Each structure stands twice: as structure tokens, then as C-alpha cells.
Amino acid sequence: MESFMIGRPVIRACSFVLMMTALTSFSTARAGDAVFDLSPEQPGRIHAGRDERATAVIPKDFKFVKPGVFSVAVSPSGPPLATYATDATTVVGADPDIAYAIADSLGLKLELVPAAWIDWPLGLVSGKYDAVISNVGVTEQRKEKFDFSTYRQGLHGIYVKSDSKITSIKEPKDAAGLRVIVGAGTNQERILVEWSKENVAAGLKPLELQYYDDEAASLLALASGRADVIVQPHAQLVYISARDKNIKGVGTLSAGWPDRSDVAITTRKGSGLAYALTIATNNLIAGGTYAKILDRWQLAEEAVPKSETNPPGLPKF
Incomplete structure (x- = not known):
């Protein structure tokens, strides 16, 4: 014993x-x-401007699921990260706000795709959406199939x-x-x-x-x-x-004690989109938009000092 x-x-x-x-x-x-404002209108949502440095590194051969649209899967599992608004239809929360700011940075419209958390890997690999912004932690096992751009601590x-x-x-x-x-x-x-x-x-x-x-x-x-x-x-x-x-x-x-654990925007392995997303996230951090989003949802403690592409992930336990 x-x-x-x-x-x-x-x-x-x-x-x-x-x-x-x-x-x-x-x-x-x-x-x-x-x-926490859980209204579908979200009048307090923080918006961002177009980031030319980020858009410039999107691979020329990368095709978004829908032209001119950034399609992002999110699991509405509960506030303040992501939940259904008071209309029981619109998804709101910190992760959707990050998605909107990234879409603004890329000069694209945002389409949020509600998805069960367990389903995101298959949906991403099959091309159902361009990225996942839904509290996905970086692990060495996941890095074998996906690319990551960090945006919060786990x-x-x-x-x-x-x-x-x-x-x-x-x-x-x-x-x-x-x-x-x-x-x-x-x-x-x-x-x-x-x-x-x-x-x-x-x-x-x-x-x-x-x-x-x-x-x-x-x-x-x-x-x-x-x-x-x-x-x-x-x-x-x-x-x-x-x-x-x-x-x-x-x-x-x-979440990775004694190691650091990062949460990241997740994209298809080798698609090249992660580099643009990392640049966009770092611009949001430098400009203060990122901090305002986290403050809006009382998640300032989860802030990262900078976004990284495919950093060391948690090992298999």
C-alpha cells in the first residue's frame, strides 16, 4: 500500500x-x-486591424475551406472559454474572441463551427475547417499530426x-x-x-x-x-x-506540472498556416488587443508573453 x-x-x-x-x-x-456578457450581440467584443506581416506569410497554395473566410472549430463546453449565448445558438467566449481577432488580422470573415471537443481532430484532418481554437493543449503526440500556434497557458x-x-x-x-x-x-x-x-x-x-x-x-x-x-x-x-x-x-x-503547458491554435500538419497565425497572435499581444480579450473574460493569469510555433509539448504520461 x-x-x-x-x-x-x-x-x-x-x-x-x-x-x-x-x-x-x-x-x-x-x-x-x-x-460576463453572454449576449449574442457581444457589443464589447475587441476587434483588430489587418496584419500585413501575417497575411504575407500565408502560403500561396493554401486554400481556406471557404474563400475569404477563416473557418474555426470551437467546442462550446462552458464559460468563459466558449459557450452558447442567451439565444442558445451563437457561440461566445474567450476562444471565439481570439478567433475573431485572428480573422480580423488575416483580413478574413470568421465562421465559427461548433464541434464536440472529441471530434476536432477528424474534422481538421478532413478539411472541415481551417483551424481549431478550443483549449487544445500542445503535446508531443499531437505534434505528429498537427501544427500549433500558442495563445494561452493551460x-x-x-x-x-x-x-x-x-x-x-x-x-x-x-x-x-x-x-x-x-x-x-x-x-x-x-x-x-x-x-x-x-x-x-x-x-x-x-x-x-x-x-x-x-x-x-x-x-x-x-x-x-x-x-x-x-x-x-x-x-x-x-x-x-x-x-x-x-x-x-x-x-x-x-496542466503540465512540473512543466509548462501551452494551449494553441491548431492547424493541419504542414499546411504552413501556423506561421501566419503565430505572427498574427504576437501582433495582438504587442498591440494590447490580446490582453484586452483575456481581461474581458477574467483570464489574464493565462496570458503568454509571446506566441510560438510548435514549441516543446507535453510528453506522454
Whole structure:
């Protein structure tokens, strides 16, 4: 038996509790909407000018799926990255805003193609769209089939109750002995197991990892004091914090810990489009448009200092 605690207490909340939690979430959703504009009109969207340097390096033989149009796949999995607007049809969020700014830079109209996240590789390879801007992380395995232009860091958020005495968690020792909610089988679970091992090796208390059936039950456990910390994708927790106003961030964790993890615009391998997209992204960074987009969706912590084409990716785990 391992010397660290990775027990899996799974709480299956009764239907009444889940119903009440769902109702609470529904009633507070408008609080999040007040912070994040989820209207289909998007009057606050940040636009960019044409980038001649970027357009100049688009390969002469590259053919867009539709002439004059930049077709981009995005998975509307949840705010603030990408979600359906209040009309239940238009896709809005940080990733769509990046796509619009890139399309502006290339002098093209944008067509967003909603797609299930699991389907993007086949759709891209088959030529259904020109690129994917949907929180795709750079990995060495993916680089065998795709090209990448980085535009965000891949981060997990570390959040606690708003009135918690915990103020900062930056490294394994900061979490020693804490009860941490994490999704089973996730990348963040893999990282936290390693954190627990490091603590035990250093003579510190292990982490107590807790597992719940769904987000509502997880948030209820945190609110009721049955857990100290929740760790899940950073953007998700940013939105929940704005919506519910009862949790706060105390740290972030690279999705590739101990290595850096980058999220990138994804294109077909060898198409040559990635170089233009990298130049366009760097121009958006230099001109301040990029920062304004991330600020609009409260994702400034995920900013990259510069875009890179096909940087080192995460290895196979």
C-alpha cells in the first residue's frame, strides 16, 4: 500500500440536495452574466486591424475551406472559454474572441463551427475547417499530426471558500494535510498524487483527495466545510467564482506540472498556416488587443508573453 492518502470518498448526494443546489446555481447564474456578457450581440467584443506581416506569410497554395473566410472549430463546453449565448445558438467566449481577432488580422470573415471537443481532430484532418481554437493543449503526440500556434497557458485553478484562512497554495507543502476535491482520472488528479508523494517523502502530511459525482456536489462539499480546496480547470473556476461569489482563487497549477503547458491554435500538419497565425497572435499581444480579450473574460493569469510555433509539448504520461 502507498504511504500517501489518495482515498476516494465519493459522495452521492441525495436528489433533494442536488435539486436545491441546482436551483441555487440557476438563481445565481445572472450574477455571472453581469460579469460576463453572454449576449449574442457581444457589443464589447475587441476587434483588430489587418496584419500585413501575417497575411504575407500565408502560403500561396493554401486554400481556406471557404474563400475569404477563416473557418474555426470551437467546442462550446462552458464559460468563459466558449459557450452558447442567451439565444442558445451563437457561440461566445474567450476562444471565439481570439478567433475573431485572428480573422480580423488575416483580413478574413470568421465562421465559427461548433464541434464536440472529441471530434476536432477528424474534422481538421478532413478539411472541415481551417483551424481549431478550443483549449487544445500542445503535446508531443499531437505534434505528429498537427501544427500549433500558442495563445494561452493551460492552467488548473486552486480555489477555497471566500472566508477560508488559506491564502496561497503554490507548491506541494502548501497543501499538506488538506482535503482536496479533484476529478477522478483527470490530469489534475495525477499532479496532486505526485504532490502528496513529495509531501510524504519530505515528512509532511499527505493530501486527502476527495471525489464527487458532479460539480454541484463538489461545490456543496466545499461550501459545507467537508473539503478545504477544489482543483479543476482554471477558467471553469473563474466563472463559478464570479457567478456564486463564495469561492476565491489561491493559486494556479500548470496542466503540465512540473512543466509548462501551452494551449494553441491548431492547424493541419504542414499546411504552413501556423506561421501566419503565430505572427498574427504576437501582433495582438504587442498591440494590447490580446490582453484586452483575456481581461474581458477574467483570464489574464493565462496570458503568454509571446506566441510560438510548435514549441516543446507535453510528453506522454
